Amino acid sequence: xxxxxxxxxxxxxxxxxxxxVDTMGAARSASLDLLPEPxxxxxxxxxxxxxxxxxxxxxxxxxxxxxxxxxLADEQEE
Amino acid sequence: xxxxxxLSFSLLLDDYRDSHIIKKIAxxxxxxxxxxxxKIRIMEVCGGHTHIIAKYGLEQILPETIEFIHGPGCPxxxxxxxxxxxxxxxxxxxDVILVSLGDMMRVPGSYGSLFDARAKGADIRFVYSPLDxxxxxxxxxxxxxxxxxxxxxxxxxxxxxxxxxQIKESLKNILYHINHVTVPEPMEVVxxxxxxxxxxxxxxxxxxxxTGAKIYQPIVNKYKIPIVVSGFEPVDVxxxxxxxxxxxxxxxxxxxxxxxxGVTTEGNIKAQKMIDKYFEKDDFFRWRGVGDxxxxxxxxxxxxxxxxxELIFDLPDNSIDDHKLxxxxxxxxxxxxxxDCKAFGKTCTPGKPLGACMVSDEGSxxxxxxxxxxxxx
Ligand code: SF4
Numbered sequence: 001x002x003x004x005x006x007x008x009x010x011x012x013x014x015x016x017x018x019x020x021v022d023t024m025g026a027a028r029s030a031s032l033d034l035l036p037e038p039x040x041x042x043x044x045x046x047x048x049x050x051x052x053x054x055x056x057x058x059x060x061x062x063x064x065x066x067x068x069x070x071x072l073a074d075e076q077e078e
Numbered sequence: 079x080x081x082x083x084x085l086s087f088s089l090l091l092d093d094y095r096d097s098h099i100i101k102k103i104a105x106x107x108x109x110x111x112x113x114x115x116x117k118i119r120i121m122e123v124c125g126g127h128t129h130i131i132a133k134y135g136l137e138q139i140l141p142e143t144i145e146f147i148h149g150p151g152c153p154x155x156x157x158x159x160x161x162x163x164x165x166x167x168x169x170x171x172x173d174v175i176l177v178s179l180g181d182m183m184r185v186p187g188s189y190g191s192l193f194d195a196r197a198k199g200a201d202i203r204f205v206y207s208p209l210d211x212x213x214x215x216x217x218x219x220x221x222x223x224x225x226x227x228x229x230x231x232x233x234x235x236x237x238x239x240x241x242x243x244q245i246k247e248s249l250k251n252i253l254y255h256i257n258h259v260t261v262p263e264p265m266e267v268v269x270x271x272x273x274x275x276x277x278x279x280x281x282x283x284x285x286x287x288x289t290g291a292k293i294y295q296p297i298v299n300k301y302k303i304p305i306v307v308s309g310f311e312p313v314d315v316x317x318x319x320x321x322x323x324x325x326x327x328x329x330x331x332x333x334x335x336x337x338x339x340g341v342t343t344e345g346n347i348k349a350q351k352m353i354d355k356y357f358e359k360d361d362f363f364r365w366r367g368v369g370d371x372x373x374x375x376x377x378x379x380x381x382x383x384x385x386x387x388e389l390i391f392d393l394p395d396n397s398i399d400d401h402k403l404x405x406x407x408x409x410x411x412x413x414x415x416x417x418d419c420k421a422f423g424k425t426c427t428p429g430k431p432l433g434a435c436m437v438s439d440e441g442s443x444x445x446x447x448x449x450x451x452x453x454x455x
Contacts, residue, residue, distance in 0.1 A: 031209055033239040036348040046287060046340050049179060049229075050207020051236050053346055054287045060338035065093050068313070071102045 006044040006056050019052060021045065094311030103316040104139045110320070110327045111141050119145045119275050120322060121412055123265060124282035125152030125440025127308065127315060132445035134312040140319065147275070147412035148445075150264045150368060151282055153229045153257075154181045154438040155406065158366045159398040161257055162187030165226045168255065168391050169200035175218060177211050178226040179233070180204040185437045188398050208233070208240045215244070215252050223252045224387050232284040234258040234376055235349035238356040241385065253387040256377055259363055261285050262293050263374035268411050269301050276412055278304040278322045280315065283337055290345025291335050302331040309337035356382060364397060366434055367407025404433035409442050416443040423447060 007021035007030070017032045019039065028050075032039070035052045039045060044056035093099065111118075122128055128148045131137060137146055150156055162182075166189050169176035176192070183204060184191050196202045201221075203214060208225065215223045227237040237258065244252050261282060269276050281294055286307045294305045304325040308318035318336040325332060335341050356379060363375035378386050400406060403421045408414035416422050416435070426432035428444050435441035439448075 031207065031239065033209075033242070034235050034346065034349045034352060036346055046284070048232055048284050048287075049236055050209060051239065053232075053235075053284070053349065054340055057339045064339065068093050068096070068099045071106075072096075072098055 007047050009039050009041050009043045009045060012039065012041065019045070021047065021052075023047070094309070094313040096313065099313050100134075100136075100139065100316050103313070103320050107144075107316075107320050107323050108141060110323050111143065114143070114323070114326050117143050117145060117277075118323065118326060119147055119277045119412075120280055120319065121147040121149045121265075121268065121276045121278070122280040122308075122315070123149035123151040123261060124280075124285070125155065125438065125442075125445075126283065126310060127280055128152075128442055128445050129440055130310065130312055130315055132449040135449070136312060136315060136319075139316075144319065144323070148409065148415075148442040149268065149279075149412065150365065150410040151230065151261065151285075152435070152438050152440040152442075153233075153259065154185055155410065155434040155441045156259065156264075156365045156368070157182075157185060157228065157257060157434065158364045159187050159400065160364075160394065160396060161255075162191075163189060163398070164255060164388070164391075164393045165192060166190065166195045166200075167393060168224050168226075168387060169195045169202050170198060171222075171391065173221050175201045175203060175214060175221050175223050176226055177203050177205055177214060177223060179208075179228060180206075181438050181440075182226065182228060184431065185434055186431060208236045209243065211240055211252060212243055212247070212249065215249050219251060221251065224255060224391075225252060226255045226257070228257045230259055230261055230282070230285050231289045231353070232282075232287075234357065235288060235346075235352045238352040241356050241382065242352070252385070253390060254378060254385050255387040256357070256375075257363075258357065258376040259365070260359075260374050260376070261289075262297060263371050264365060264368065265294075265297055266300075267368065267371055269297065269303060271411070273413075276303070278306070278325070280318050280322070281305050281307040283308060283310045283314075283340060286335075286337070286341045286345065288346050288349045290350075291333060291341055291343050292345070294333050298331060298333045304331050305333050307333075307335045307337050307341050309340060355379075365410075367400065367404075367410050369407075400434075401432050404435075406433040406435040406443070409435055416446040419443070 007023040011020035045052040046054045306318040357376035360377040362370045405419040431437045435443040
């Protein structure tokens, strides 16, 4: 029931309060009725049953990725 | 390569599924677990996590002393038979179109599943988004559309958003059968039982996006048990296990968020307000296999009772037992594993499920059946 994959905003329809997103190549539409923060084209959002429920927090996503890269760098040094 | 540039699918996905990273985290877990001389039993509350753990065989990579207990967080699995019967009965009423999310299709009630009702001529539609119900209602003005609402706090605000749009557009023909349940109450039930064997929780991803991590704080305080809110990818789950093990190594019991890119302490306030506007806590909900849990579900507020299908249709209110062999209840409470059930893989398979845990992909029995993993004894 939960779709984990983040989706990229590619179109915004202000009248319908909805967006078109790209989820790894597949386009689908999602409602903005429950999203508290404004989105822009190029943002990543988390979807649940046709609704955007959160904008992916870019700062913490990148922090985590950097942390994993450090872990991997450790491996290469060993 | 400097990955600091911009977020992308590959950054958000590949790294979170990278087998090297998973291995590295496993090594870190091995190091921090060295001084801990006890078993650590972790309940992953959400069926989505059960699925990931089975699919990627995470339990096999982890030290022997870590065991996953599969929790009650599968909305289809916990739906009691009598409420599935409600859906079945309503779908066969005159001029009714029953609408629900796809997961409900194959769950067996006492008359059969919604699949069976459809074979008998019922008009049942499965939608990707609850808002698709609006179009069905507009295209069928002379029909009564019953939205059979299921799911945890993750889907409750979507039902609220549907009601809001319906009212705004003055659509009169959508009714609701509400089965929205909440996560903290069953967690408290399983951890408070005298013979509870749960040492830590991995808390759900999407539920927590909506509610915020704050809903788990009372459980951490009261039961002194570590809770880590985890993301959905295998690396997320491994990292959450590492954070839990580290808490044991440091003698801490705290609430932590691993899934920081999605979850905050406060959650999605707009969605929470939508829930509050249309719903209030019900006295209790009968959880399939677990029993009645007080304050563990939502009902429509009385101002909206004109939308309540349960008051409009004549529906029986009896509790119906599960198949004698089925151990879903014990499995949902973490007291048994699917292999303990005599019917598992024999009379009960995903094609012909006897109990609810075999129906949804998120159910423990279905996950075990599908991936044949978890063979560590
Ligand atoms: S295998 Fe089937 S009958 Fe046995 S516990 Fe699981 S769902 Fe119930």
